[in-house]
Amino acid sequence: MKKVKFVVIPIVFLLLLFGLQQLLMPKYMDGVYDGAMPKEYYAEPKDHSVIFLGDCEVYENFSPIALWREYGISSYIRGGAQQLVWHSYYLLEDTLRYETPDTVVLSIFAMQYGEPKNEAYNRLNLDGMRLSLSKIKAAKASATEGESTLSYILPILRFHDRWQELNTTDLQYYFGTKKVGHNGYLMKNEVKPVDYIPDGSKKPSYDFSSLAWEYLDKTRELCEKNGINLVLIKAPTLWPAWYPEYETQIEDYAAKYGLTYFNMLESVEEIGLDWNTDTYDAGNHMNLPGAEKCARWIGGKLLELSSLPDLRDNAKVSAIWDKKIADYERMKEIQLAEIKAYGKAKTIIY
Amino acid sequence: MSFTSSYFLLFLAVLAVLYYLPLRRLQWQLLLAASFFYYAFSGIINLAYISATIVTTFIATLIMDRLRTAEGRSKKQIKSRRRAVMLVCLAVNIGGLAVFKYAPLRFPLGISFYTLQTMGYLLDCYRAKNAEFTERNPFRLALFTSFFPQLIMGPISRFSDLKKTLYGGHRFNADSFLDGFLRIAFGMFKKLVIADRLSPVMKTNPALAVFLYAIVLYCDFTGGIDIALGVAKIFGIELAENFNAPFFSTSIADYWRRWHITMGAWFRDYIFYPLSISKPMRKLTMRLKEKAGDGAAKRIPVYIATIVTWFLTGIWHGSQWNYIVWGLANGVIIMLSQECESLYKRFRAKHERLTASKPYAAFAVIRTFVLMSLLRGFDLFSYPAQTAKLNAANIVIVAAGVLLLAAIGFWRHSHKDAKPSAAWRITAACALIAAVLVFGAYGLGYDASGFIYTQF
Structure with a gap:
């Protein structure tokens, strides 16, 4: 009996602690929705031909639904707010635990960030990752001063102090959060035309850091090892500035390793972007029409590079995508109605 | 580490x-x-x-x-x-x-x-x-x-x-291991939930500073010692107890028999006693006996030894003048209370019922706590000024933590040899760990503060 107590009480305690941790973890269901997206990947069927990696340059600028509708390409965006190159690398490593896509599209915008920047962004990108060696390595590589790797394994160590700020959202989504992304795409339907393009400030150096290069190399090597076609892209956003010096370095790298690189800023007309209608924040990110145009354009380019399967004939897969399209269209209608009524979309989660 | x-x-x-x-x-x-x-x-x-x-x-x-x-x-x-x-x-x-x-x-x-x-x-x-x-x-x-x-x-x-x-x-002894584990959890609770939460604000209100510092120092030092004793216990090793409910002391001398016991014993055994019975002291006692009588011969050598011991205790704590003054002040108060002992005895004899009552005992405890807190002002003095404040939620946590410590203190005081069952101890350890994990002042947003006594 005594031995039973020695075992049962700690087990009950650990379960309670796990429950407590669940309560204290941020749910990202009010305000900062980006943080809820990384974990959505795990609930998806793992049959993606294309995986996008990067920051808002991918998860706000490409619509996988449009890619499916137009070409029957099954894709997913494993994006995250201010996703840095090492975040992307470890997310790819994590993805390969579940599936091996034909193509990985990597946004190279984050190459300009040479070192871990901000704990909040680390959290937005990594908290949603399932516990794995890749997650631990990602936490280690990303840690800013004072951050502990252990707190990514036991998030209560980081979020314990949230007992002071718990609200109804924490109770409402205790047993599970709603969906935010549409295969990793964060839908925005507002329209704000480009009226001004801020000049990029002068920088003391335009050279990418050795750390950024190291992880780009690792990403390339991992793709090579797994027979994945790696495509580098710069999304067609007008600001923050993408300097010519950055462009040269990426072009040289792509040429050196025989990689395909698309700077979509050079193809704005071909994509069909209209800066009066296709951006929701004056050129920093695309809105839904812009993201659909970008998706259609990149889909065409990817098909030129390799023979990605058209899965629309597959009834099982199509049924799943039909459901996704229905959710997508419903959200689009809701947002457009809200914009009409309030000038701003309020609904993101579904 | x-x-x-x-x-x-x-x-x-x-x-x-x-x-x-x-x-x-x-x-x-x-x-x-x-x-x-x-x-x-x-x-x-x-x-x-x-x-x-x-x-x-x-x-x-x-x-x-x-x-x-x-x-x-x-x-x-x-x-x-x-x-x-x-x-x-x-x-x-x-x-x-x-x-x-x-x-x-x-x-x-x-x-x-x-x-x-x-x-x-x-x-x-x-x-x-x-x-x-x-x-x-x-x-x-x-x-x-x-x-x-x-x-x-x-x-x-x-x-x-x-x-x-x-x-x-x-x-390996599961019972001993559990005792050690519980002791570590209790130490962590004192240090992380109370001391480290209160420490950044203890000087914000000058009127309360010495009392808050008393709580911080107690939780910080006894918390560290609890962890030390708990760790040793896990390895089957018994370390000496360093505290015995010091805030239940009824006099300064009593306090020093309950607070940092091993340091007090060291100075007593290796400084005070040897000095009291040293050759020069014995000579002094003889001379005083001849010239000033038995009373002076009994007291003065002891007082000299007391002052030297407390002077060295002050120096041991720190090289700054405030530690020396703090040490000497302790010595002087102990000497004064010894001098007044006959007065106390007469008072106790005259007011036997009063001095045996619980309110009087409480008065003696509070008086000693206040006096010790004021003496620690010499120590607190060297801490930088603070302006941070605790919000209401944090005040509640600190107050609940202090009340819990007081309740445990009272329980131990009245159940000296009692040992709760293993189930209770496991539950208590788990509850303390949960409290530390949730309410502890650690991680980003908190300055990881070392234990105060590691600086001495």
């Missing part, structure tokens, strides 16, 4: 597994290696200082031992040579401590504690009636000096006590 860091807990877990499983036959050797490994985290150079203390003490005690049986020398010669060796070793080590206290050098962590402990051993060897007391294995002496749970803030152990359990042969 702070007691409250995750690295320390990992270090402890690995060590416990090695201690009870593959290296069960090499327990004390493992603890020695672990202690040096642990201490190396405070700076590799610190290993050189502690090694110097170990080597000098080991050599001095061996020489003193050999001198016992030196042929061709009189007892007096042997005694004087042994004393010379002891004094040289004392001078080297206490001198070294003084250099670090007063010179602008980086203060080696724990040097005040391990120097006192090792010098206590040296003096015990000097006083020992036979040679058996002296440890002849330098590595065993090294473990006594460097045993990691007590290395940086005590308790200050005596070799004769610690050696009974320090040198291994321990089988």
